[in-house]
Amino acid sequence: MPSKPIPGSTGEVLTCLPSPYLPHAATGLLYLPRFLAKCRYTKKHGALPKSYAKNYKRGLDRFLCMHLGIDPAAVEKIVHEAPEGDDAAVEAGLRALLPADVRAAKWNRELVQKGMSEEGRKFLAEALTAMGCADRIGQIVSVPDLIDFDEGRIE
Numbered sequence: 001m002p003s004k005p006i007p008g009s010t011g012e013v014l015t016c017l018p019s020p021y022l023p024h025a026a027t028g029l030l031y032l033p034r035f036l037a038k039c040r041y042t043k044k045h046g047a048l049p050k051s052y053a054k055n056y057k058r059g060l061d062r063f064l065c066m067h068l069g070i071d072p073a074a075v076e077k078i079v080h081e082a083p084e085g086d087d088a089a090v091e092a093g094l095r096a097l098l099p100a101d102v103r104a105a106k107w108n109r110e111l112v113q114k115g116m117s118e119e120g121r122k123f124l125a126e127a128l129t130a131m132g133c134a135d136r137i138g139q140i141v142s143v144p145d146l147i148d149f150d151e152g153r154i155e
């Protein structure tokens with residue numbers, strides 16, 4: 001039977017965040033719903049757990065924003081300034097912020113390949129080993145897969 005992460009090996013796990021593979025309905029951008037959910041979480045709770053805070057507005061959040069030519073703090077500001085539960089206000093803010101052509105296919109291809117370089121494979125191997133799942137090296141092949149595995153969406 002394939003291994004599962006050692007509980008707590010990556011810190012607190014938020015299963016309330018969507019998969020990085022979930023596309024944003026209006027743009028088709030993978031990962032954007034996850035970044036928005038992290039912004040909503042910080043609005044509601046003040047901060048993300050330490051295990052997530054280290055990459056908030058960095059890591060994949062920043063890579064997405066670099067692709068779009070925007071500052072991650074601008075996305076956070078839209079979410080934090082919108083009335084609670086007003087998804088239409090968030091979407092209106094995003095429409096005003098995002099470029100007309102978000103180049104979704106280009107970003108989506110890049111996202112699903114994160115971790116497939118030589119350095120990326122080393123990172124994944126180290127992370128899986130630290131999680132007690134060295135037997136999963138070669139099965140968990142990308143950073144989005146690692147996220148889904150850690151959060152229980154990949155068995």
